Amino acid sequence: MDNSAVVVNDLRVQRGGRDVLKDISFEIERGTVTGLLGPSGCGKTTLMRSLVGVQIVESGDVTVLGRPAGHKDLRSRIGYSTQNPAIYPDITVTEALTYFASVLRAPADDVARVINEVDLTSHADAIIGQLSGGQLSRANLAVALLGNPELLILDEPTVGLDPVLRDELWELFAGLAARGVTLLVSSHVMDEATRCEHLLLLREGELLAANSPAELRAHTGEADLERAFLRLIKDTVS
Ligand SMILES: Nc1ncnc2c1ncn2[C@@H]1O[C@H](COP(=O)(O)OP(=O)(O)OP(=O)(O)O)[C@@H](O)[C@H]1O
Numbered sequence: 001m002d003n004s005a006v007v008v009n010d011l012r013v014q015r016g017g018r019d020v021l022k023d024i025s026f027e028i029e030r031g032t033v034t035g036l037l038g039p040s041g042c043g044k045t046t047l048m049r050s051l052v053g054v055q056i057v058e059s060g061d062v063t064v065l066g067r068p069a070g071h072k073d074l075r076s077r078i079g080y081s082t083q084n085p086a087i088y089p090d091i092t093v094t095e096a097l098t099y100f101a102s103v104l105r106a107p108a109d110d111v112a113r114v115i116n117e118v119d120l121t122s123h124a125d126a127i128i129g130q131l132s133g134g135q136l137s138r139a140n141l142a143v144a145l146l147g148n149p150e151l152l153i154l155d156e157p158t159v160g161l162d163p164v165l166r167d168e169l170w171e172l173f174a175g176l177a178a179r180g181v182t183l184l185v186s187s188h189v190m191d192e193a194t195r196c197e198h199l200l201l202l203r204e205g206e207l208l209a210a211n212s213p214a215e216l217r218a219h220t221g222e223a224d225l226e227r228a229f230l231r232l233i234k235d236t237v238s
Pocket residue numbers: 015016020038039040041042043044045046047083188
């Protein structure tokens with residue numbers, strides 16, 4: 001069986017009349033955690049939207065779990081959490097997840113499972129609009145986990161979380177990958193790169209690297225990943 005969860009070839013996307021992704025190609029192996037890193041505005045969300053199939057693309061091929069991105073068979077196989085949680089503010093965490101579980105046709109007992117996985121059991125009956133920022137982003141992540149999708153696409157899931165919660169979430173991501181789930185996780189915090197098996201480093205719509213952290217360190221001669229990224233940028237510019 002093909003071991004690639006995602007195959008992208010020469011993907012080009014324009015937004016607002018500008019090239020936002022410039023002929024990008026890469027593959028993501030099944031059962032791994034891949035970090036999508038790069039500065040604000042570099043195209044991370046646009047790339048994720050292209051994989052989910054909600055982005056109009058100019059050219060190129062995007063294959064996800066063996067199907068063209070956006071194929072209807074992929075709907076229940078991909079979990080996508082956006083940066084701005086799209087959860088109704090005036091119902092409880094359990095009510096919101098029960099609603100999404102029915103829309104996604106996920107089993108009813110999935111609601112308690114995902115609430116537990118994101119460590120929100122103590123707030124299962126809290127009103128969404130009264131959650132803290134970190135709790136809200138964990139509730140948002142819980143929605144993406146419903147139905148046990150094979151591919152999780154998570155747009156900055158750890159933003160606003162304290163270091164302990166961030167650590168717990170990265171542990172959760174590693175545990176999911178060990179079960180065979182493929183994760184693509186965006187971040188603009190380079191220290192999160194060390195938690196990933198593979199890295200996609202984007203800058204101004206160009207893919208500067210698609211490596212493991214060890215390969216990136218070896219390639220740039222920099223032990224620190226932030227410095228390695230800066231080294232790549234300097235090498236690209238010069
Ligand atoms: N709806 C839109 N219309 C036009 N241009 C857009 C739109 N959304 C994003 N862009 C532009 O596309 C580029 C890439 O944006 P994108 O949201 O993919 O970046 P990002 O790396 O996810 O940024 P951030 O880390 O700040 O979320 C930016 O220059 C942005 O201004």
